[in-house]
Amino acid sequence: MPDSEYRDIRELELFSRMADAHFASLMRGAYVQNFPAQIELIAEGEPSDFLHVLVSGSVDLFSTWNGRESSMATVRPISTFILAATIKDAPYLMSARTLEKSRIALIPSQDVRAIFDADGEFARAIVAELAQCYRSVIKSQKDLKLRTSLERLANYLLRQQARAGGPSVFALDFEKRRLASVLGMTPENLSRAFKGLQPYGVTVAGTRITIGNQADLEYFAKPSQLIDDVSA
Amino acid sequence: MPDSEYRDIRELELFSRMADAHFASLMRGAYVQNFPAQIELIAEGEPSDFLHVLVSGSVDLFSTWNGRESSMATVRPISTFILAATIKDAPYLMSARTLEKSRIALIPSQDVRAIFDADGEFARAIVAELAQCYRSVIKSQKDLKLRTSLERLANYLLRQQARAGGPSVFALDFEKRRLASVLGMTPENLSRAFKGLQPYGVTVAGTRITIGNQADLEYFAKPSQLIDDVSA
DNA sequence: CCAATTGATTGACATTTATCAACCGGGTGA
DNA sequence: TCACCCGGTTGATAAATGTCAATCAATTGG
Numbered sequence: 005m006p007d008s009e010y011r012d013i014r015e016l017e018l019f020s021r022m023a024d025a026h027f028a029s030l031m032r033g034a035y036v037q038n039f040p041a042q043i044e045l046i047a048e049g050e051p052s053d054f055l056h057v058l059v060s061g062s063v064d065l066f067s068t069w070n071g072r073e074s075s076m077a078t079v080r081p082i083s084t085f086i087l088a089a090t091i092k093d094a095p096y097l098m099s100a101r102t103l104e105k106s107r108i109a110l111i112p113s114q115d116v117r118a119i120f121d122a123d124g125e126f127a128r129a130i131v132a133e134l135a136q137c138y139r140s141v142i143k144s145q146k147d148l149k150l151r152t153s154l155e156r157l158a159n160y161l162l163r164q165q166a167r168a169g170g171p172s173v174f175a176l177d178f179e180k181r182r183l184a185s186v187l188g189m190t191p192e193n194l195s196r197a198f199k200g201l202q203p204y205g206v207t208v209a210g211t212r213i214t215i216g217n218q219a220d221l222e223y224f225a226k227p228s229q230l231i232d233d234v235s236a
Numbered sequence: 237m238p239d240s241e242y243r244d245i246r247e248l249e250l251f252s253r254m255a256d257a258h259f260a261s262l263m264r265g266a267y268v269q270n271f272p273a274q275i276e277l278i279a280e281g282e283p284s285d286f287l288h289v290l291v292s293g294s295v296d297l298f299s300t301w302n303g304r305e306s307s308m309a310t311v312r313p314i315s316t317f318i319l320a321a322t323i324k325d326a327p328y329l330m331s332a333r334t335l336e337k338s339r340i341a342l343i344p345s346q347d348v349r350a351i352f353d354a355d356g357e358f359a360r361a362i363v364a365e366l367a368q369c370y371r372s373v374i375k376s377q378k379d380l381k382l383r384t385s386l387e388r389l390a391n392y393l394l395r396q397q398a399r400a401g402g403p404s405v406f407a408l409d410f411e412k413r414r415l416a417s418v419l420g421m422t423p424e425n426l427s428r429a430f431k432g433l434q435p436y437g438v439t440v441a442g443t444r445i446t447i448g449n450q451a452d453l454e455y456f457a458k459p460s461q462l463i464d465d466v467s468a
Numbered sequence: 469c470c471a472a473t474t475g476a477t478t479g480a481c482a483t484t485t486a487t488c489a490a491c492c493g494g495g496t497g498a
Numbered sequence: 499t500c501a502c503c504c505g506g507t508t509g510a511t512a513a514a515t516g517t518c519a520a521t522c523a524a525t526t527g528g
Contacts, residue, residue: 073382076374141373149380226301413475428478472527473526478522
């Protein structure tokens with residue numbers, strides 16, 4: 005593994021405070037691999053042999069049931085995924101596929117569990133990360149259960165805008181069909197939902213979103229810290 | 237706190253392995269209180285001052301937004317709730333109310349965080365609990381996004397049946413209006429959904445459910461380990 | 469015992485969302 | 499260059515779900 009990557013991973017919240025020796029030991033067993041786009045990295049139901057760390061690219065976490073499929077989340081660098089399965093030594097609940105060419109570090113789950121037992125700082129970091137993940141899903145659950153699809157889209161746009169630094173024009177960061185799935189609707193409906201936001205000053209050209217009237221959209225979307233704040 | 241309760245709490249996965257001294261220290265700062273039914277214990281957005289341990293009774297975790305409300309989960313003895321908020325020292329994402337007369341131990345969050353730093357076993361237990369909670373929400377998310385309301389109800393009935401030990405006749409364990417909210421539908425729709433399951437041999441009399449044809453219902457519901465298994 | 473309350477159910481209807489089919493338009497590759 | 503492919507959009511329609519009002523049934527409290 006190149007030094008720069010080693011350092012990048014080391015700087016992750018999850019690893020930044022643990023003992024050097026322990027980190028080195030984790031990395032010794034790990035290997036980094038490049039994957040092309042659209043590769044299925046893991047399938048739900050499989051045993052969780054590796055903790056994955058996305059170094060570059062992006063990964064879609066999705067689930068299937070009875071022939072249906074739904075995007076649950078998108079992983080962006082640099083962060084880990086399927087931590088909970090690794091910790092519990094339980095089967096993955098979600099599948100993962102690369103959205104683009106991606107570089108991923110694979111750390112054997114049993115190493116993670118072993119170091120977890122040996123390194124208090126690492127344990128603390130894992131707890132923080134898990135609590136964070138848990139709260140994210142709860143927020144997403146609230147989004148789904150308390151809002152209509154139009155409201156979800158409006159709030160999604162506001163979050164995306166905030167991530168971009170707040171400009172009135174910004175780009176969607178992934179395919180609309182995936183966005184639809186993430187928001188829990190069909191692509192057709194997403195199209196119509198964008199139209200439904202026109203009265204609130206939203207215009208769409210391909211992947212480029214313009215928020216014409218911030219106040220209008222916010223009044224409609226009614227974003228809430230307890231749902232839409234990424235931190236908190 | 238009575239000895240029997242002390243022991244009951246001590247036996248929780250979360251506390252069972254930690255050092256005696258640490259547990260005693262946690263309990264010293266804790267206090268136990270009885271609440272009548274329908275009392276709001278915590279409100280979303282509040283700072284998380286206490287880790288709650290439900291000793292007896294039952295508690296509804298719910299969320300609100302823009303005048304709407306949705307039940308997120310039901311807590312049953314003996315278990316803790318709002319662990320993630322306590323750990324992160326972040327505001328509650330959900331509100332909690334007693335469903336019936338309940339007895340609850342309140343442990344100051346800062347004590348939990350302090351002992352967490354001092355006791356490796358406790359830290360491990362917290363990780364296990366958080367990972368469990370996380371996976372539960374993911375399952376619930378999959379249930380919501382991948383299934384229709386009829387399918388959710390069918391699978392809920394099968395899970396409830398399993399919890400009761402698998403009899404063909406069993407009781408719902410809470411109000412239908414709450415069940416509706418948990419399943420993400422209106423009470424009216426739940427009524428109709430029960431009718432919709434009649435062709436699969438489900439009959440309802442008040443709170444008493446009869447599953448006339450197990451195979452039929454299972455064929456329709458298509459329960460999945462990765463959504464419906466409480467453990468796993 | 470009865471009035472009042474509460475939760476559940478039903479019917480009629482509106483709204484939302486999904487489905488299916490067609491079409492558009494910008495790449496891509498032969 | 500041009501046919502094709504793919505993602506996105508549109509329209510027509512169907513299905514699912516929510517809303518509102520009325521009613522029913524069980525329960526409670528006077």
